[in-house]
Amino acid sequence: MSAESQEVHHEEGEHQTMTKGRIIKVAVILSAITAVEFIIALLLVPKGIIPIQYANPVYIVLTLFKAFYIVAYFMHLKFEKMGLALAIIVPILFIIGLILVLTNESYHWVNLRG
Amino acid sequence: MSTTVSQIDEVKTTPWSGGRSPFNVEYGKVMMWFFLLSDAFTFSSLLISYGSLRFSASVWPAADKVFQSVPGLLDSGAPLVFVGIMTFILILSSVTMVLAVEAGHRNAKKEVIGWMIATVIGGFLFLGCQALEWAHLHHEGFWWGSTPPLEELGKFFHEGGTEAARHMTAQEFANLFFTITGFHGFHVFTGVIINIIITVNVLLGTYEKRGSYLMIEKVGLYWHFVDLVWVFVFTFFYLV
Numbered sequence A: 001m002s003a004e005s006q007e008v009h010h011e012e013g014e015h016q017t018m019t020k021g022r023i024i025k026v027a028v029i030l031s032a033i034t035a036v037e038f039i040i041a042l043l044l045v046p047k048g049i050i051p052i053q054y055a056n057p058v059y060i061v062l063t064l065f066k067a068f069y070i071v072a073y074f075m076h077l078k079f080e081k082m083g084l085a086l087a088i089i090v091p092i093l094f095i096i097g098l099i100l101v102l103t104n105e106s107y108h109w110v111n112l113r114g
Numbered sequence B: 001m002s003t004t005v006s007q008i009d010e011v012k013t014t015p016w017s018g019g020r021s022p023f024n025v026e027y028g029k030v031m032m033w034f035f036l037l038s039d040a041f042t043f044s045s046l047l048i049s050y051g052s053l054r055f056s057a058s059v060w061p062a063a064d065k066v067f068q069s070v071p072g073l074l075d076s077g078a079p080l081v082f083v084g085i086m087t088f089i090l091i092l093s094s095v096t097m098v099l100a101v102e103a104g105h106r107n108a109k110k111e112v113i114g115w116m117i118a119t120v121i122g123g124f125l126f127l128g129c130q131a132l133e134w135a136h137l138h139h140e141g142f143w144w145g146s147t148p149p150l151e152e153l154g155k156f157f158h159e160g161g162t163e164a165a166r167h168m169t170a171q172e173f174a175n176l177f178f179t180i181t182g183f184h185g186f187h188v189f190t191g192v193i194i195n196i197i198i199t200v201n202v203l204l205g206t207y208e209k210r211g212s213y214l215m216i217e218k219v220g221l222y223w224h225f226v227d228l229v230w231v232f233v234f235t236f237f238y239l240v
Helices: A002-014 A020-044 A052-074 A082-092 A094-113 B027-055 B081-105 B109-140 B150-156 B163-204 B206-210 B214-239
Strands: none
Touching: A020 A052, A020 B081, A020 B214, A052 B081, A052 B214, A082 A094, A082 B027, A094 B027, B027 B163, B027 B214, B081 B109, B081 B214, B109 B163, B109 B214, B150 B163, B163 B206, B163 B214, B206 B214
């Protein structure tokens, strides 16, 4: 286990890390984004202020913001080396390909079903 | 790992010239990241299958009509309130987890224990809420392979669509909902178990002896991933 502790001290020397203030800040941001999603879903859409077809992309963008804050700060990826961040993020981009292929497929299905 | 290097080796000091982790991260933590990457693919496949089935259907059960109850308080008329509580519970337990990691950096054993116990309680609360939610939907007739009776299906949809289409998509919705939230709930459950094991280890002083609380960071990564998946499940099942 000596190798492990050695590595940790090495790491702490080079990196800035999560302080309590920063943790609270990210927690407030995540809660605020969730609260905004609820306001859209429970107030703005039922009252017809925002049509549902505009609300959906807003939800997805807000979700991606939340995902960024969780991965970057809570999971600490922002403070890791660029190599590790790329090794995790680049493979995720393949998912976009699957989304494009299958939404295209569904688009044709919905037309066939009429 | 030898800490002494010969003169000829000292010339090469780039991250990729060997002898140390190029990512500057301990082995177990890198492996946790790669496990989570594979898990992200699994959840993506499930969610994208859900998305493509839903997108190819002309009607789909409306979230604000299906999820209307607060178990124990209201049977209907409170759309999305209960899942809102669940979402905040999971976000808060993620915050207590990251506070445990922060306390671990300072080798503050008592604080680590406190925040880990808070995280475990948050996990159990979430699982309890999910059990109530499942019980409520099951009571209404949704389950793998079964939907509420045809004449009652209307109250789960906004408008449009034939009865056959409604029956088909209600079934697809039920199968996907229980599979995806079930798989996520299974992750929460294993996360809680792992958190309990780690908390016991902290209590026994395992990491104090080891000189580092790095293990807290590794289980923390897993726990945050569970929260991350919930963010997506929440958006695509309850909001969109």
